Amino acid sequence: MPGITDLQVNGFKGVDFQRDDISPAELCLAAMGLRQTGCSSFLATLITAPFQTILHRLRHLKALRASDPFLREMIAGWHVEGPFLSDKPGYHGAHDPSFMEDPSPAKIRALRKAGGDLPMLLTLAPERRGAEASIREATRLGMGVSLGHTQATTGQIERAMDAGATGFTHLGNGCPQSWDRHDNILWRVLEQPGLRVGLIPDAIHVSPALFRILHRVIDPSRFWYVTDAMAAAGMAPGRYPLAGAELEVGRDQVVRKPGSELFAGSALTPLDGVWRAAWMLGSTWQETWPRFSTQPAEWMALSNSLRPGAPRPVLVREEK
Numbered sequence: 001m002p003g004i005t006d007l008q009v010n011g012f013k014g015v016d017f018q019r020d021d022i023s024p025a026e027l028c029l030a031a032m033g034l035r036q037t038g039c040s041s042f043l044a045t046l047i048t049a050p051f052q053t054i055l056h057r058l059r060h061l062k063a064l065r066a067s068d069p070f071l072r073e074m075i076a077g078w079h080v081e082g083p084f085l086s087d088k089p090g091y092h093g094a095h096d097p098s099f100m101e102d103p104s105p106a107k108i109r110a111l112r113k114a115g116g117d118l119p120m121l122l123t124l125a126p127e128r129r130g131a132e133a134s135i136r137e138a139t140r141l142g143m144g145v146s147l148g149h150t151q152a153t154t155g156q157i158e159r160a161m162d163a164g165a166t167g168f169t170h171l172g173n174g175c176p177q178s179w180d181r182h183d184n185i186l187w188r189v190l191e192q193p194g195l196r197v198g199l200i201p202d203a204i205h206v207s208p209a210l211f212r213i214l215h216r217v218i219d220p221s222r223f224w225y226v227t228d229a230m231a232a233a234g235m236a237p238g239r240y241p242l243a244g245a246e247l248e249v250g251r252d253q254v255v256r257k258p259g260s261e262l263f264a265g266s267a268l269t270p271l272d273g274v275w276r277a278a279w280m281l282g283s284t285w286q287e288t289w290p291r292f293s294t295q296p297a298e299w300m301a302l303s304n305s306l307r308p309g310a311p312r313p314v315l316v317r318e319e320k
Contacts, residue, residue, distance in 0.1 A: 003039060003041065004040060004271070005041050005076070005297040006034070006039050006042040006296075007043045007198070007226050007300060008045050008079055008081070008228045009030075009043065009044060009229050010046075010047060010228065010231075010242060011030060011229065011233070012030040012031075012229050013033030013231075013233070014029075014235050015027065015231055016230065016242055017046065017057075017061070018047060018049065018241075020056060020057060022061075023064075028068060028071060031071055033234045035074065037234065037270050038269075038271040038274070039074075040074075041297075041302060042075065042076065043300070044075050044078055045080075046079070047081050047082050047094075048092075048099050049082070049096075049099055050099055051099075051107065054082075054111075054114075055114040058080075058115045061078070062118070076118070076119055076300075076302050077118040077120055078119075079120070079122075079123070080111055080115075080121070081123040082099070082123070083100045084100070084125060084128055085123070085128075085148070085149035086100075086125040086149050086151055088151060090175060090179075091125075091150065091175060091176065092174075093149060093174045094245070094247075094257070102128045102129040102131075103124055103131055103134035105130075105137035108134050108138045108141065108143070109137065112138075119301065119302060120143045121145075121167075121300060122145050123147070123149070123169040124146075124148070125151075125152060126147055126159070126160035126165065127150060131160060131163075135163035139163070145166065146166070146169045146196075146198065147168050147195075148168060148170065148198075151175075151185060152185065154188050157188055161192065161194055166196055166299070167196045167197070167224070168195045170198050170200050170205065170228055171198060171206075171214070172199070172210060172214075173205050193219075193222075195222070196295075196299050197218055197223055198224050198225070199211070199224075200225070200226060200228050200273075201268075201276050201288075201292075202253065202268040202272075202273060202276055204253065204254055208280040221295065224296035224299060225291045227268040227273055229266055229267065230242045232247065232255055232267040234267075237250055239258070246258065270292065
């Protein structure tokens with residue numbers, strides 16, 4: 001099988017990608033942990049922080065990747081999730097709303113320069129001032145644009161799509177626990193057949209019942225599964241860092257801020273995501289595999305197909 005392509009990894013195996021001083025050895029440890037759990041490539045994900053800090057971290061990660069052949073093989077590019085998100089309660093999730101700001105074409109160009117010419121996915125809220133012009137600039141520069149952590153209206157979503165946005169990040173998350181039952185961001189996204197929809201298939205971020213319903217309503221070829229993993233993924237229950245905050249992971253693998261009921265990333269591993277998706281859907285793992293492998297890779301124009309003579313890590317599973 002083609003290896004898993006995970007488009008949203010904030011950290012892994014005790015390593016937080018949001019640190020300014022992450023070392024080559026630490027990044028290799030995280031990448032090896034991902035490889036050992038079925039992942040052949042991933043987008044290193046940076047979440048909301050002061051904009052100049054994000055640029056610094058992008059440049060640092062790019063330099064680390066360039067210095068090591070294994071990291072060049074594993075890190076396919078970057079996912080910048082913030083700071084252009086909604087700062088409204090419920091919508092900002094685990095992101096620090098005090099660092100959120102409006103996007104601009106100049107900021108998009110700065111991100112592209114810091115990340116180099118590698119594939120880059122940008123998650124933003126289309127209701128922010130300057131979003132449409134920024135989406136057009138990101139598209140012009142070859143970046144993928146996904147909507148997320150947003151309370152956008154239907155009109156704002158459609159204008160963002162007209163400007164070039166093609167995805168929605170971890171649907172069912174980055175939204176309030178209570179909202180209007182007839183008009184909310186979930187229904188507004190379901191109304192848009194042109195969006196590729198991200199899901200975290202851990203049976204926690206999206207309940208099994210909702211997971212099944214989404215697969216009945218949305219063409220399964222439009223899904224891209226992610227772990228949204230943070231440093232706790234691949235580790236024992238305990239407390240782990242994410243962007244300067246300490247998060248708690250219980251035996252149920254739920255990641256929360258201590259004392260809070262809100263989710264904050266996940267401790268899911270890639271292979272476990274495939275098995276859980278199959279369990280929730282009552283299907284085989286072979287049916288769910290492309291949504292965590294070839295579909296996200298094709299969307300981001302990453303090489304993840306098996307072609308004669310083309311080098312590509314593969315995963316071999318022995319049936320017992």
